[in-house]
Amino acid sequence: MTTVPVAETPPQEGLGRRLSTFFFRHPRTRLAALLALPVAWMVVVYFGSLVVLLLSAFWDTDPFTAEIVREFTLENFQTIIERPVYRDVAWRTIQMALLVTLADVVLAFPIAYYMARVASTRTRNLLVVAILVPLWASYLVKVIAWRTILSDGGIVNWALEPFGLSFDGYSTVGLWLVFTYLWLPFMVLPIYAGLERIPTSLLEASADLGGRSLTTFVRVILPLAFPAIVAGSIFTFSLTLGDYIAPGLITSEQFIGTVIYNIRGQALPTAAAFSIVPIVVIVLYLLVARKLRAFESL
């Protein structure tokens, strides 16, 4: 910002004006005044709390009273690494997150492509709102809706009955459906934005050079849309990884979120240590995503 020297009229008195002059002459102070509150809030409230949680992962628990003993120990991490149940739960959750991501890509791609390249501007704008509305509609209510749909007397089993089939909705497969549903809008929007950035001339060039639809799709569209797909997968993956409400309401199978939620009462230090697992997985995922240039598509 360039400072323009204006000094003809002496500044009028008054606190507001003197303050304005002061801030104008000291842009750094002005910046500090703007940043003080938000930075203090994030550092004290959010990062402070995260530090408190991470610290408690190093505390001991009295085996008889379940009271927290504030003595440094690595036992909680040892428990998580050595007990196979934690490893199984972590692995099951990661698999779930990957399968949900895959399903969401498959479901999101056609509608994103339709919005980006086929629909009229009017339809496209309507569809964007149509995707945003379920994205923001109450998460808990969506899970409840699925609980009703997947129940024994629910719509799914009602539809399967004439074929002599039945489906145990309160299962891992049912949960996979629910997760796929919950995070689908988070996948549609980045893919749509990514596809829209592809210039039509590139597709025409591919056709001119003899590329058939499928060739153009596989060799031109997919590689160009890939960073956007990865960008969407950040949400589908990380949201699945930490959820505890949907798994708790749909199935009795344990996932990272439900384990943390269930053991936090008797063994907060172990829960804190286990919560480092999704943090590490998500950070690794974000690093890979950044390598794949997904952040530019967010």
Add this chain to the structure above:
Amino acid sequence: MVESTLTRVLLRVGAGLTLAFMYVPLLVIGLYAFNQNVTQAWPIENYSTKWFSIAFENERARDALVLSVLAALGATAVALVLGTLAAMAVSRYRFFGREVISFAVILPIALPGIITGLALQATILDVLGPIGVSFGLSTIIVGHATFCVVVVYNNVIARMRRAVGSIDEASADLGADSWQTFRYVMLPQMRTALLAGGLLAFALSFDEVVVTIFTAGAQQTLPIWIFATLARPAQLPIVNVVALFVILVSIVPVYIASRLAGGAGLTSDRPPRGAVASELQAP
């Protein structure tokens, strides 16, 4: 158009199926709110509006609604102040750590809610408890505001990028002090962005449950009331009515916000292209 007719027909069908998949569950919960029976079987045999008045007379649900509204208003107010300040700093200045700010405001909704919740709960119990802070409306607001900042921030920063910085300087040259410049020059430009960000923050806070369970203590917001009441099958019809209500309360602000934010985009600085929900948009 490069796409063949067949491709376009298939795309239309695929898009329609995905859209149906997105909306059928919302319609189903809407229909169940009118279900006369207590059992949740499909197809619904008798329709009735009797559960609406029963739900309205449920005192605990009403108390929960009041708490939810208060929490959402408080969180929105805090988020508006913090998000606007941060957005003004990041959009108007270059400084060391500028990228970190954009990243830091996104983190609370990028990391799993259970971690944010557990962290806040541990802090309230261990650090704030000894100095006399206990679970209640204020702790709910603090938790919600932390992840609501990002939606205000994203909306305001998108608007600030489109606005020309030299207008502020012109205002100062014409003799306005900082407050007048903010009040008469910057605020009118940001008004719809603030409204959109505020509405989204309200919607985000109003139906939040993942973090709230950890910060509410014994208090019940409406989503927590729903969560707790799910365990009582006899009350499910009331839950369905409240669920429909919650969906409408969260959808309406989003719809208005998406209109306000210009074209279709919620936060996009180049609408309607890249019209991505604000939380998806990393500045």
